[in-house]
Amino acid sequence: MTADPFRITLRRRYRSERIFFLTLRLAVLLIGLVMLAIFGYIFANGYRAISWEFLTTPPSDSMTKGGIMPAIVGTFYLTVGAVAFALPIGVACAVYLTEYARQGTFVRLLRIGINCLAGVPSVVFGLFGLGFFVVFLKFGSSILSGALTLGALILPTIITAAEEAIKAVPQTFREASLALGVSKWRTVSRIVLPTALPGILTGSILGIGRAAGETAPIMFTAAAFFTARLPSSIFDEVMALPYHVYVLATAGTAIEETRPLQYGTVLVLAALVAGINLFAVLIRGYMRRGKRW
């Protein structure tokens, strides 16, 4: 007796189903392993280099010894500057797009502009910063130039996040406020923005994480190979963590001997950025759970 052809195809179909799901799991597992390998390797090699002294002293002996304090401080200034520039503009832009703008050519132009800006490579932002802030506006290679360049880079991130947060505010909130005779601007500034604040904060924290890790935009606009003192004004050059990693790994006087310093700096940078991003992800998760409308 010959086997039922329907049963054979069914068996074959279930076999391809099993193979497919196995492939999916294997792919995800491999990605997880690669990620664990990267973080594990950085941590295993980096934690020995980290000490209180490493975090609080400047480099010494032409950057073969000492710590990374000026780079930490520099990254802090650049990041804070970038957010101080991008946050107000980004939020205003999001408010305009969600609350005020009517569909039309101007809004389409804005949307295309924001999308394109989000896709510009970071090194092109560096060129722009060099041509515009450093040379044309004569800010020189400085905290100001670097922060403005990074601010331009994170602007699309902040606009998108703020827009989503504002859209998530229930329409009934606005209607209740308007029904009480409150003007539109007061409704936006007293009702909509405070309600959307946690979401906007998440967006800006993600922006901070992005700005802190970028190297190419600050290479020609702010980053110094080495500075012994901390910056005293916004027109000073600064050291920055990502650039310091690059310099130590590729242009140092003794690349092999300074490996521990490199591992330490990489760990500080990776932990800083991962910590910032994790913080944002956690806040977002917490907010989604805690929402009662």
Next chain:
Amino acid sequence: MKRQAIERIIHGLLAAVAFTAVAILAMIVLFLFREGLPVFREVSVWGFLFGHEWYPTYDPPSYGIWPLIVASVAVTTLSCLIAVPFGILFAVYVAEAAPPAVKGVLKAVMELLAGLPSVVLGFFGMVVIAPLLQETFDLPTGLNIANASLILSIMAVPTIASISEDALYAVPREFKEASYALGATRYETIVRVVIPAALSGISAAVILGMSRAIGETMVVLMVAGGAAALPTSIFDPARPMTASIAAEMGEAPYKSGHYHALFATGIVLFFLTLAFNLVADYISHRFKEVGSATL
């Protein structure tokens, strides 16, 4: 009356500030051209794009960026060959197969990977992948196209995965239900119904991933090897456009031919990524399934 006037002023102010994003984009184009175009006094557009010799510091200098373009394209293509299958498989798993608890963890993992600074990945490529490649394949250097592609693919996976995942979620439930009702297995439903329905979004994800890879700087600067010659194998060192700009801008004298040539390379890079982004945008809007009503 006064209140209306204030409202109108606020509306105008917000519109003006919102215009900043477009203004910045315009300024980027303006300053790239202002600093980049003067190089075409020394070399023709054709000679710049397709010239085989990039010797910007020689006397007389030679500004042909063809080897840099080829390096960029090679590294990007190779990295996408690795990243596209993994990115899509990851997205399919998260959207269609993962238990809810695992899903949350995986999304957080992807976000951490996406946020990892490129200089950290570049460093990983230098100290781990390079010696590995060098010993395994007995090469003169482990800093080459293969290494850069491998590291870039790690960076491209999160982009491709997260956008593909959104596209998969957007497929209407009814499609899947109809497929199951006809007796299709989950595998058949995913491969024959869900993925084809999400194909426009997935294509957009792939193109955006490529655009990121082409524009990525630190990884290729640190691990691609830096040789400005036409590569003949994936184990040759190469110098993509972004690496060339980042490595040489510090040494190029202000307003020299070299300086202008690097800005002109920036123009090429800008329009290349712009084209990628516009195509991705067009695909995802043009072929979007709005719901069951469109069928």
